Amino acid sequence: MMHAFSLFFSSLVVFVFGLTIFIRNRRVSLNRIFFLFCFCIFVWLFSYSVAFLVEGEIFKIFMFKVGYIGIAFIPIIWLLYTGEFLEDKFLSRLFYWVLPFPCFFVFFNFYKQDFLIKGLNSFVWGDYPRVNLIPHISFLSYFSLLFTLISVALLRASFFSTKHYMHIIRSRYIFWGTIVGSFAAVDFVPNYGFDLYPMGFLFMIAFTGMTFYSVIKYRLMNVSLVITRTSIFVAVYSLILGIPYAFAIGCQEWLRMHFGELWWLSPMVLLTVMATAGPFIYLAIQRRAEEKLFQDQRRYQSTLRQASTGMGRIKDMDKLLDMIVRVVTRSVRIEHSFIYLSDRKSKEYKLEASRFRNERTDVPQTIASDSRVLKALKKIRAPIVFSEVQQRAQDFKDLKLQELEEQMSALHAELIVPCFIDEKLIAVMVMGKKVSGELYSQDDLAVFMILSNQAGLAIENAQFYKDMRATHEQLFRAEKMATIGIMADGLSHQINNRLHALGFIAGDALDTIQLNKKLKMTDEVKEMMVDIEHALTRIQENVSQGGEVVRGLLKYSRKSDEQFGEVELDELIDEAVTMAQFKIKTGEMSIVRDFEPGLPKIHGNFTQLQEVFFNMIDNAYDAMMQRKSDLKEEGYEPRITIKAERSRMGSMRIVLEDNGIGIRAEDQEKIFTPFFTTKLSSKKGTGLGLYVIQKLIEENHKGKVFYKSEYGKGTRVYITLPTVEGLDQDMIQSVERQA
Amino acid sequence: MSKLLIVDDEIDIREFARNYFKKRGIQVFTASGGSEALDILKEERPDLILLDVRMEEMTGVEFLQKMRGEGDPTKVIMVSGIEDEETINQARSLGIIGFIHKPLVLEELQKIVMKELKQGA
Known part of the structure; x- marks a missing residue:
């Protein structure tokens, strides 16, 4: 009764199992x-x-014979399965050669009395077929031969297959x-005739269950x-079921003596108790066993947790990313690991850290923003295992999965783990295969x-620090500028007064010498007077130059409320060029103007803007x-191109491009700093030109100025200035606001 | 003899300017601040004043206002640092011949001064 139920279940x-896979x-x-x-x-x-349920020998034997149809076909169908699975032509062909055998057994089992089953053996747990020795032994040989063959084929595939990883792991599952x-x-x-409880059904559940699992689950x-x-x-379960049976069988006489007809009650109670305790015993033993089995894994998992x-x-x-890849590669013992970070500007993910256990391989520097990998990560928000993708792509013939497989393979990724902060995928961790060849387990992924969550937070943190430092530096620079502005005002007056006094003193002394030249002097004294006169003249000249520096700085360090008006760009540049002519030979270069037709007028201060363009032409x-003097290129023609176009409503973009020497990368940060000059001192650069330009444009005109430069190629200065159209716009807005 | 008043809080300027113009036969008075200058103005009636704009006690413009307020029409040349347009405009409205930036070139100053004194004489 009990046995019948177990079998039925x-x-x-x-x-x-079968139906699920089929559907x-x-x-x-x-x-x-x-x-x-x-x-x-x-x-x-x-x-x-x-x-086991029905009464009567004939019925029982009939049902056993029906059961034998299933039994007879088990090995040959399994042969077909493994042949197909391993794509083994020999096994598949063998199927057709062997097919007559089970048919023969089944046919004769029904057709001929006593061919396989001769009668029944009676056991405590029920009646069981008694077999005819000779045919049944040949049946057994057919059975065991096929199973041996299949196992060998599977064993070979489990270890020597050239197929992909997931397939090998599946082979191992099916083999075991x-x-x-x-x-x-x-x-x-x-x-x-031997009394052994037929618990084959347990093994059969395990067998089909394992295969079922390997097919249905991709994360094995x-x-x-x-x-x-x-x-x-x-x-555990053979003990749970076996002990009560053994008790029932072994102690039957003794039990009957004590309990009479109800002798079976006590084994039944024992069975119930053991079945209840079963799951606990099972879990306890399992936990112990797994602890032993996964010592290594547990160890690195705890290392990773600590690192997190x-x-x-x-x-x-940089230190953070380096630490992550180092810890992961070393403690998990994988071939390599990389981290890609989201780039705010390009939206790509850029390789920021990598670590290799053995030799380096070529790794893509970026992951494109529209790549399948990123889409998949954003969609599932969980780790992606390569072999799983590979198997799924094969099983479902899905093009998207195949694309994903290709991209992961290009990244040398066995595992990709996303790092999310809220909705944003800020980083992607790419990991190679484990050195041991094992798959990443569910535990690993957890x-x-x-780790990735913690890494995400830490990366965001580090990013924040980086940004803050940049902002801080910017603030510091701005503050420095402001301080210089304020200081310049007071300081330059002081310096100017000193220069003024110095000039006065030198001038007076010079005057005295010049007025008294006619006095009688010895030649030595006369010679000395000439020297002193020269020295005093130099002092006066230096005073004038010093005065110019101070004036240059002071002129723009204070807020100008000079009048704003309509300024025509063409006229402005004419004037700036005229101004420049005093200092430079404009004939040595050409100035090309390329203005968009119908350009509006600038809203600004003519004098200040003239200063701006004068300075820029001068610099160019x-x-x-x-x-020209450094590179001595043949046919070099100095040329300034000035382009102008409307940009947004109410502003104009002017690009002044020269083909000069350009600015060295190391100087580019500094060129807007006051008193910084790259020009040789003989050229008398005050180091204030660009500082002043920036102040005039950005503070006085609320415009923008920046530049791009390449050393040896030239410089491009981009200027945005407000136009009178913008003024109208402001007016309209303020009128609207009032209304 | 022409009379020149130099108003400046810099002792060096006073000393050397006095020297310089004395050599050219000009009677030079100096004042280190506005109130001293006003006294000299009343007593000596100079033909020309060289007036510094930035001074501690009284600024050049304030001195000019006081002086003009008392109805004194004496010619004034302002010696300025790099002053705001506003200061210069203010000084202009109070009647000055001109202004000269520091640091000045002595010869230029001398030309202007001599021209004005000759005209006055």
Whole structure:
């Protein structure tokens, strides 16, 4: 009764396994074969459960014979499955050669009395077929030969296959499944009259379950874990079921003596107690076993957890990323790991840190923003395992998955873990294969997700520090500028007064000498007077120059409320060029104007803007002359191009381009700083030109100025200035606001 | 003899300017601040004043206002640092011959001064 129920239940479980796989993707022949295989097992177990329930020898034997149809086809269908799975032509062809055997056994089993089943053996747990020795042994040979063959083929595939990783892991599952399934042969033992409880159904559930799992799950557990779990399961449950049976059988006489007709009650109670305790025992043993099995894994997982918590303290971005890849590569023992960070400007993900265990490989520097990898990560927000993608792409023939597979393979990624902060994917961690060749386990992925969350926070933190430092530097510079502005005012007056006095003193002394030249002097004194006169003249000249520097600075350091008006660009540049002519030879270069037709007038101060353009033309000229003298290129023609166009409503973009020497990269940061000059002192640069330009444009005109320069090629200065159209716009807005 | 008043809070300027113009036969008075200058103005009636704009006690413009307020029409040349347009406009409205920037070239100053004194004489 009890046995019938166990068989019935098992038959249903196996049937559901088969059906699930079949429904999931019936176009795949492998799935159809698996269903057929499960159906054979179902026929066996179901018929046997009926046989245990019905009364009468003839019925029982009939049902056992029906069960034998299933049993006979189990090995050959499994042969078909492995042939198909391994794409092994020999196994597939062998199927047709072997097919007559089970047909023969099934046919004669029904057709000929006593061919396989001669009668029944009676056991405590029920009646069981008694077999005819000779035919049954040949049946057994057919059975064991095929299973041996299949196991060998699977074993070979598990270790020497050239197929992809996931396939190999599946082969291992199926191999171990087959081995576990072979234990179901214990069910043949009672056929020969030996009293052994036929618990083959347990092995069959384990067998089909493992195969089922390997097909349905893409994130497969470590095979050794599965084997451990399965063996513990089978061992624990055979004890739970076995001990009460052994008790019932062994102590039957004694029990009858004490309890009479109700003797079976006490084994029944024992069974109930043990079945209740079963899951606890199972879990306890499993936990112990797994601790032993995954010592290494547990160790690195705890290392990673520790690293996760320490990460937040690292403020330097490069150090942080380097630490992450180093810890991951070393503790998990993987071939390599990389981190790609989201780039705010380009929206790409850029390679920022990498670590290799052995040799370096070429890694793409960026992941494009529209790549399949990023789309997938954003969609599922969880780690992506390469072998899983590969298997899915194959199983479902999905183009998107195939694209993903290709991209991951280009990244040398066995695993990709996303780092999210809120909705934003800020980083992507790419990991190579484990050195041990093991798959990433579910546990690993969970730990990586914790790591990536922490890394995300730490990266954001470091980014914040980086930004803050930049802002701080900017503020500091601005403050320095402001201080210079204020100081310049007071300081330059003081310096100017000193210069003034100095000039006065020198001038007076010079005057005295000049007025008294006619006095009688010895030649020596006369010579000395000439020297002194020269010295005083130099002092006066230096005073004038010093005065110019001070004036230049002071002129723009204070807010100007000079009048704003309409300024025509053409006229402005004419005037600036005229101004420049005093200082430079404008004939040595050409100035090309390229203005958009119908350009509006600038809203600004003519004198200040004239100063701006004068300074820029002057700078361009110096740069071009320097290129001419430094590089001595043949046919070099110094040229300034001034382009102007409307940009946004109410503003104008002017680009002044020269083909001069350009600015060295190391100087580019500094050129707007007051008193910084790259010009040789003989050229008398005050270092104020660009500082003044910037102040005039950005503070007085609320415009913008920046430049791009390449040393040896030239410089382009971009200026945005307000136009009178913008003024109208402001007026309209303010009128609207008032209304 | 022409009379020149130099108003400046810099002792060096006073000393050397006095020297310089004395050599050219000009009677030079100096004042270190506005109130001293006003006294000299009343007593000596100079033909020309060289007036510094920035001074501690009283600024050049304030001195000019006081002086003009008392109805004194004496010619004034302002010696300025780099002053705001506003200061210069203010001084202009109070009637000055001109202004000269510091640091000045002595010869230029001398030309202007001599021209004005000759005209006055």
